[in-house]
Amino acid sequence: xxxxxxxxxxxxxxxxxxxxxxxxxxxxxxxxxxxxxxxxxxxxxxxxxxxxxxxxxxxxxxxxxxxxxxxxxxxxxxxxxxxxxxxxxxxxxxxxxxxxxxxxxxxxxxxxxxxxxxxxxxxxxxxxxxxxxxxxxxxxxxxxxxxxxxxxxxxxxxxxxxxxxxxxxxxxxxxxxxxxxxxxxxxxxxxxxxxxxxxxxxxxxxxxxxxxxxxx
Numbered sequence: 001x002x003x004x005x006x007x008x009x010x011x012x013x014x015x016x017x018x019x020x021x022x023x024x025x026x027x028x029x030x031x032x033x034x035x036x037x038x039x040x041x042x043x044x045x046x047x048x049x050x051x052x053x054x055x056x057x058x059x060x061x062x063x064x065x066x067x068x069x070x071x072x073x074x075x076x077x078x079x080x081x082x083x084x085x086x087x088x089x090x091x092x093x094x095x096x097x098x099x100x101x102x103x104x105x106x107x108x109x110x111x112x113x114x115x116x117x118x119x120x121x122x123x124x125x126x127x128x129x130x131x132x133x134x135x136x137x138x139x140x141x142x143x144x145x146x147x148x149x150x151x152x153x154x155x156x157x158x159x160x161x162x163x164x165x166x167x168x169x170x171x172x173x174x175x176x177x178x179x180x181x182x183x184x185x186x187x188x189x190x191x192x193x194x195x196x197x198x199x200x201x202x203x204x205x206x207x208x209x210x211x212x213x214x215x216x
Contacts, residue, residue: 045071093195112151125169130185132203135163143189
């Protein structure tokens with residue numbers, strides 16, 4: 001486990017001085033206007049339709065219509081908490097993030113393949129707690145998704161209140177590997193925030209842990 005946890009933090013199931021239901025200062029739900037809410041719903045519907053068509057593996061007018069009906073029903077009967085985008089898209093940083101992700105994906109795939117082919121070698125795994133510096137729902141979700149897509153790392157749990165990711169890492173041989181795993185997660189967060197984060201979120205990347213806890 002990492003030792004850079006917010007006050008009261010710890011592994012799931014442990015008692016702490018701060019209840020999990022207490023919202024953090026920078027984890028409060030954003031105030032979304034009617035226009036912004038409709039925009040977010042339209043984006044969510046678009047992603048649901050795209051996922052529906054990918055699941056069927058056929059791009060047709062029938063699948064498009066069915067996806068619209070199913071997506072609308074999901075948004076009506078299973079409404080999700082609003083996760084609005086208040087950042088700024090930076091094309092150069094986004095391209096750098098995508099290129100780095102592809103390189104890490106290839107390297108991790110090769111590493112896991114080599115471990116699988118090593119006869120008699122049983123790699124050890126570990127679970128590390130990584131507090132993120134930007135504790136918004138969008139950043140938590142994106143960072144967790146990217147980490148889970150890379151072979152050898154898997155998100156086991158997310159503490160939404162404290163902004164902590166619990167990550168399972170493969171092939172841990174010593175404390176140095178634990179520190180390296182934590183740095184990889186924070187590097188992914190940094191690239192995501194620099195690509196689509198707001199100026200305030202970008203500044204928050206360089207704050208010390210104590211400063212981040214007191215930062216509004």
